[in-house]
Amino acid sequence: MTGPDEHVRLAPHTTLGLGGPARWFWSVTSGQMLIEALRWARDAAVPLWVLGGGSNVIVPDEGLDGLVVKVALPGVRIDPVAADGTVLVHVGAGESWDALVSAVVAAGLQGLECLSGIPGYAGATPIQNVGAYGQEVADTIIAVHALDRATLAPLGFAAAECAFGYRTSRFKAADRDRFIVTEVTFRLRIHAPPALRYPELRRAVEALPGYSSLPQGDALRAVRAAVLALRRRKSMVVDAADPNSRSVGSFFMNPVLDAAAVERLRRRWSTSAGSGDIPVFPAGEGRTKVSAAWLVEQAGFPRGTRRGGVGVSPNHALALVSLGGTSAELLALALEIRTAVEARFGVVLEREPVVLGAG
Ligand SMILES: Cc1cc2nc3c(=O)[nH]c(=O)nc-3n(C[C@H](O)[C@H](O)[C@H](O)COP(=O)(O)OP(=O)(O)OC[C@H]3O[C@@H](n4cnc5c(N)ncnc54)[C@H](O)[C@@H]3O)c2cc1C
Structure with a gap:
């Protein structure tokens, strides 16, 4: 029987590089x-916190007085191709997400290519139904295996039992x-074209020369490369050489509003001398997603605000970055932005990352 380490700095276990130590780790x-x-x-x-790759958490500056369990469970198993051209891929929670995406794209398996370059571990992807560029893990997850923290019983959830939604699931709610x-467990497809839903x-x-005549495997690789290039331009690939990638990705979710709330927002924008259209996207069931990035900028926080x-x-x-600051400073800036957006637009921004220890 082993045991936990004591007084372990958590900052190096996070992409923000912020926060105090764990009493036990x-x-x-x-x-x-x-x-x-x-x-x-x-x-x-003692209280217990679960950590994966630390790319969607904020650790308080004073640290965490309890046990932090880093779920580093390894293993990838790929089943033989089924008669319908699908392939089941079973992934341990501690596998690097992007290494997995890279491997399945190289193997010609379709379904995760647009999720290239997202940091963290595979086990965290169902928690907030990770998504980008028109794809989300809910599109391909068929089962989530878990341990009940109270009873220690192993359980399996079919995708339909996970209550997946926009950046959420039963595991986050x-x-x-x-x-x-x-x-x-993901169900991927062989001989399927890449998903190109995001304009x-x-x-x-x-725009890539010869893209339309590429064989399927090469097309998947081209899409992965294109996603990585787009993400790098936005500092959305963690890179030690890029200080603007010391973030949790998007700090706020895009608000999803009903028709009446969108109308109120438009009226407020036009009567406050706002010019230009508010960037919105259909979100299904008569609802509309509003660009949180636009709200943040129009509320007085342009890119590069310090x-x-x-x-x-x-x-x-949407990315709040640490440039040698503290978690308290980051949360104060987030609150300042949230307050300003609410005052200007009457829309409340919801935080995407989890503040560990915040109850
Ligand atoms: C530069 C950058 C870009 C990003 N881009 C995107 C993006 O495009 N789309 C997107 O959706 N997200 C994005 N993210 C956010 C983040 O990468 C994802 O949410 C990722 O899935 C988090 O994985 P993680 O292993 O780092 O989780 P952590 O940050 O370690 O944990 C996140 C939450 O999940 C819980 N958790 C972690 N592992 C487990 C487990 N095995 N069981 C139960 N709970 C667990 C934690 O307790 C915590 O509440 C980005 C982050 C960064 C830094």
Whole structure:
């Protein structure tokens, strides 16, 4: 029986590089270790936080007085191709997400190509139904395997039981902090064309010479390369050489409004001398998604805004970046932006990352 490490700095385990130490820290690489860690926290009666790749969390500056379990469970199994041309891929929660995407694209499997370049671990992807460039993991996940934190029982959820929505799932909402994801199963397709639903990506790919005559495998690789190039331009690929990638990606979600709320927003915009159209996208069921980046910029926070050691990325209005600051500074800037957007537009921005220890 092993045990946790003590007084471990958490900042290096996050993409923001911020936050204080964990009183106890346990990186678990097997199901047995995970159960030991959960039992240890229960016996010691200390709070427990779950960490993956640390790309969507904010750690408080004072640290966390409890056990942080880093779910580093390895393993990728790819089933044989089924008669209908689909392939099941079973992925341990601790596998690097982008290494997985790179591997399945190289193997000619379609379904994850637009999710290239997203940091973190595979086990966290169902939590907020990770998505980008017109694709989200809910499109291909068929099962999520997890451990119940209270009973230690292993459970399996079919996709339909996960309550996936825009940047959410049951694991982030109704059952928050109840389960630890141990493995995710994706159904990918062989001989299927890449998903080109997002106009910016479609334009970039179609401009590539000879794209339309590429064989399927090469087309998937071209889409992955195009996504990575688009993301790099926005500092949305974690890169030690790019200080503007020290973020959690998008800090706020795009608000999804009903027709009456959109009408109120438009009236408020036109009566406040606003010019130009508000960028909106259909979100299904008569609802409309409003660009949070636009709201942030129009509320007085252009790209490159600085507040002490933090700021708004010069390359993406939704990315709040650490430039040697603190978690408290970052959260203060987020609150300032949220308050200004609400005052100007009457729209409340919701935070995307999780503040560990915030209850
Ligand atoms: C530069 C950058 C770009 C990004 N771009 C995107 C993007 O395009 N689209 C997008 O959706 N997201 C994006 N993100 C956010 C982030 O990468 C994803 O949300 C990612 O899935 C988080 O994975 P992680 O392993 O780092 O999770 P963490 O940050 O470690 O954890 C996130 C949350 O999930 C929980 N969690 C983690 N692992 C488990 C587990 N095994 N079981 C139960 N709970 C768990 C944690 O407790 C926490 O609440 C971006 C982030 C950065 C830094």
